[in-house]
Amino acid sequence: MQTPDAPSPAGLYTTNAPSEQNVRLRERGMRDRFGRLIEYLRISVTDRCNIRCVYCVPESDKGYEQDRNLLEYTQITDLVSVLAQHGLRRVRITGGEPLVRPNVPDLVALLSAIPGVDDLSLSTNGILLPRYVKALKDNGLRRINISLDTLQPAKFRRVSPVGKWEDVWQGIESALEAGLSPVKINCVLMRGINDDEVQEFARLTLRYPLHVRFIELMPIGNLEFYKKEHVFPVGMAKTACAQLGELMPVVEGEAVGGGPADVFRVPGAQGTLGFIGACSANFCARCNRMRLSADGYLYPCLGHGIRVDMKPALSLPPDQRESAIMQRMEQALAVKPEGHQFISVIPHAAFRTMRAIGG
Ligand code: SAM
Numbered sequence: 001m002q003t004p005d006a007p008s009p010a011g012l013y014t015t016n017a018p019s020e021q022n023v024r025l026r027e028r029g030m031r032d033r034f035g036r037l038i039e040y041l042r043i044s045v046t047d048r049c050n051i052r053c054v055y056c057v058p059e060s061d062k063g064y065e066q067d068r069n070l071l072e073y074t075q076i077t078d079l080v081s082v083l084a085q086h087g088l089r090r091v092r093i094t095g096g097e098p099l100v101r102p103n104v105p106d107l108v109a110l111l112s113a114i115p116g117v118d119d120l121s122l123s124t125n126g127i128l129l130p131r132y133v134k135a136l137k138d139n140g141l142r143r144i145n146i147s148l149d150t151l152q153p154a155k156f157r158r159v160s161p162v163g164k165w166e167d168v169w170q171g172i173e174s175a176l177e178a179g180l181s182p183v184k185i186n187c188v189l190m191r192g193i194n195d196d197e198v199q200e201f202a203r204l205t206l207r208y209p210l211h212v213r214f215i216e217l218m219p220i221g222n223l224e225f226y227k228k229e230h231v232f233p234v235g236m237a238k239t240a241c242a243q244l245g246e247l248m249p250v251v252e253g254e255a256v257g258g259g260p261a262d263v264f265r266v267p268g269a270q271g272t273l274g275f276i277g278a279c280s281a282n283f284c285a286r287c288n289r290m291r292l293s294a295d296g297y298l299y300p301c302l303g304h305g306i307r308v309d310m311k312p313a314l315s316l317p318p319d320q321r322e323s324a325i326m327q328r329m330e331q332a333l334a335v336k337p338e339g340h341q342f343i344s345v346i347p348h349a350a351f352r353t354m355r356a357i358g359g
Contacts, residue, residue: 112140126171303340
């Protein structure tokens, strides 16, 4: 059983006087050895999930592994408040399914209060969203990504056994009703499974202010599923969408959380369409992010096994914490690879699932 996290004690954000090294870091932001500015952290709060998507969870996987070593919300907040002083501006709460961990709205309140963090978002499968959306919004969440891979309830049970399509759809409606904006729909493309629904997904943007993001299947998670020729390149999804009307390029500004997607709008649509091809349209050169697993490892790259353990730094007394955090962050910046290894060394991508690292 997980226990609720304690609220942040007063004075949590005070750090020791900046060292010379930290002053240098602040001036230049957090840059890796390829000159990429790292200003975005995805934070997994649990590796548990309440559904088991076929591409994500291998059959042999019991569903979680990190239960006993979760970072507390205060530790996550400590880390983010230090990194925010060095240029971190964007944070996404994810998992596993973040909303299965108790009191996520409390974490939203803590993170949204950190000076410098001007973009806070959450990724969810939407199932628990109706229960928490008001508290999330009230506590400072502005935008959200909800995963949905099919518009057909019967197919949903095949792709994501355990969950119910209707619950996800209610989650999407609750996000729109609560006024979260933008509401993005993450749709993982799977040949032979949902490639026939691409236009239906695109039509959602005509009817609703929804921003659909088609995501190419990546060799991470259930590699057996990946190997069975389920990849459907985003380029083909784009061609299918173009049959609905000329795709007009959209510059995805900060307001909608500019990410790796190539974004377009069908004329007259309320929402946008984005295409994210990690393998066919490698965007590593513009990578601006790192990931923090629920058990406290910083992963400079999703498609690489390298990681840095942040827990020792987060357990130090406040006067030693900032320099220890930044020392480890420097290590992570120094080893962040130029690109993912999804294509060249596929088996290496199996070291941990996306669920475990933080999607
Ligand atoms: N539970 C949350 C959710 O459903 O969005 C957050 C975690 S989930 C791992 C984050 C995203 O990763 C989801 O959109 C999911 O579809 C995607 N994902 C997981 N495994 C993937 C894979 N092998 N290829 C592409 N996307 C994947």
